[in-house]
Amino acid sequence: MKKMLSKVLKKITPTKKEIQLEQELVAQIRKKLSRIKGNHSHLEWCGSSARGTHLSKDKDIDLFLMYEKNISEEELKNEGLATAKKLFRGFKWEKAYSQHPYIRGIINGFKVEIIPSYLITNANEKKSAVDRTPLHNKFLLEKMSEEQKKDTRLLKQFLKGVGAYGADLKNCALPGYGVELLILHYGSFKKAIEGINEMKPRHIIKFTDKINEEGIKNILKNQNNPLIIIDPVDDKRNVASALNEEQFQRMIHASKEFLKKPNIKFFFPKKIKPLPLKKIKQYLDQKEIIAVKMPFLKSELPDIFWGQLRREEKKLKNQLEENDFKVTRSTTWSNEKDVFMLFELETLTLQKSKKIFGPRASDEENSKKFLEKKRKIISGPRIENERLVLETEREYTNAKEFLEKEIKKEAKIEQKTIRKSLKKAKVLGEKELLKEYKKDFAKYLTQYLIGKERFE
Template sequence: MTKKAMHASQNLGQKKANEVQTKKASQKSDFTAKLLEKILKRITPSEEEKKKELAVVKGIIKRISSIKGKHIKAMLCGSLARDTHLRGEQDFDIFVLFDKELPRGEFEQLGLKIGIEALKGYEHWLEYSEHPYVKGIVDGYEVEIVPCYKVSKACLLKSSVDRSPFHARFIQKNIRPEQKKEVRLLKAFMKGIGCYGADIASEGFSGYLAELLILKYGTFLDCVKAASQWTPGLKIALNEAHLKKCKATSTLVFPDPTDPKRNVASAVSLEQFSRFVFACKKFLERPSEKFFLGAKQKIPTQISLLLKERHVIAVCLRFERDEAKDTVLGQMKRLKNLISQELEKNEFKVFASSIANTDKDVYCFLELERNSLGKLAKVIGPPVFDEKNVKAFLKKHKRVVSGPRIENDRIVVVEKRKKLYAREFVNDLILFLSKQGKEPIKSMLKKAVILEKRGLVKRCKKPEFAHELARFLIGRERFL
């Protein structure tokens, strides 16, 4: 074969390969488009549903308007106000605006009074964030009535919730009708992979941040493509000039367009950022429903099978209605870290740890390499040349099984352990924190229950607990 013929043959082969690649890309694009349409049908509320939701909101706002007081007006905020909410999201945020000159004490008192009166006749209770507010159930919907100050600019706010009306107005003004479905897809994606929510427990992406990401990138797919290339420390903005005003340094920085000094993404942890980026990569490789709905994990009916030859400890606490769940979950996360550190310090290797909660309970799960230690421990002391610390070491370690002796340049002894079981270390830490810790978890720890194998299996009679424990034991990302 001549060189010319070989060259022509190679070109023909390359052309065919390119055609096959183009065809595959086109098929994948068609499949993705059909998948997203299918997901949208599932997650978008119907016009009838929206009408019913807005009717409930209008009824509550009408009640608030009829109450005599110093409030200026009530307005709907949150995703329902922006028409970016998902089907089945049955929670409404109604904000009651007060004059910014109203003293804080009176502001809180009047805010609660209005909330209680507006929800009179319905089940309602107090919740606590930066300040107390009223939450209730109206016709099956969860309604929050939150007092806030009416300020002229977001940068002049007097409480953190004062910025919510600014967020609502900004998105309503700037989002295009066709982008609302893109926001819904992004929110469903974030929920499906488990990184949605900016509360202390979730440490993920807020609904407002999801909306801003669509304003930034235009569509869900373009956002996913961009995010698949993100790295920690990324700084992005709707207006590049905002980056100069926002001095924040965190895993992800996105200045709030209503107050550029504030980072909307400050809650996003490295873990949740990494989860989102990795899920975006995987979605582009192989699009699937499981990214939006979470993979259907088979929960074994016999939890004892999952626990066999594994060492798991659970610390169980009970919520009280007047406690701020967000605060408790944040404290529980810190408790989880403290327990892990205490166990690692005492030679227990922690494989995994997690917190989970139901309506009434919050749990801290830990899996260990082993749950008990040998009866003897080797204790390595200071170098023999450190006279002061050697004396202190020998004074402290008098009752030894073996030693003291010198190994290399250090004093070494072998002695009996005072505690052998992981449960003992966890119990002692909880006992200490129930006396020295911070409320509200301090009081909750006094009634803490520590469970191991038999106790875990017995508690699994409660379906919600069994589900959370099984998810922890399976330990697989929802989208993999």
């Protein structure tokens, strides 16, 4: 395993040239800031590139424009944005939003974010979540050894390879800071993999003895996440809050398989080659799949939009099941241009009649209510298995027609952001789905239909 990990590390560690370019860029921006008048204290370089735990070809530079706490929030926002815009002068930039606005753009090929923030000494002083980030930086720079930085890169690439890495709601996985904390907690890559292998739902990782058994009980009472990594700089926060149950189980499964048989494919899975259209049609003929296609709204914050997409998928799944279209699998995919929601059903069509079981005839009060309820009765009432039974006419027997009706309804009542997408949504059957089989979606549909984990 040691030889293989060395090979992986060589491939994922930024080159001296990459590191030099990062350092030069930050130095240039700091020099530029020194010529700008304002109330800012200094510029703090945060994130994995500042800590030396980032992967090769990562181009993210997170810079925090620091202000003393006596500056008002309005002043921080207005002056901070104005200063950040000056630092981007001559380069492409845009205003983005987190808990408060910041500026992001491209400088010399790097994705740079400049975020106005308060200079604080502990998380209790924070005015927004971003104020906490420089504390993360300080904590890890003080605690992490050079070997652990290498191990962090290995664990990041492992989780990236198996599909369980990323802080956003698109992936619902583990963020980079969470990976760093796992290495700090377990000590090394191998021990972290062994630790993940042993995890059970509601697993807690903490970095202080101040949290006693009573404190753990309170955490479990208030947190419903499969993994709880208590932020060492803010014990009220779970660093792994974005990680869902599916990704948690994926991490465990991948770790188990890796320990059984270590292989480089866990770090670098084979690229997906789209199957021929004829083969895809054969797969689809064996399944009952219906899809919803809608545009991805680039004007919105990705995390907000992805949160709404996840909610909508769940909502449509529940509505299908409430109307007897049993959903065996559902998923949402996007290439940041189009969104596809896939629903795999037991059947796309239902029989015209539906059997409804009521109470026993001896239950006079409830029997009366059951029989008086207005329904389109096809057959009954009769006694079957000791109970009153009616056969009624279904309103919808076709899943596609039902989804089209539901989406029209959702487009009127849903939140403003996703409503714009739902108004342009189309429900796709097999023929329409095959017409969409191209480029990135072809790769995704191939992976979905084959139905294996990336490392299997």
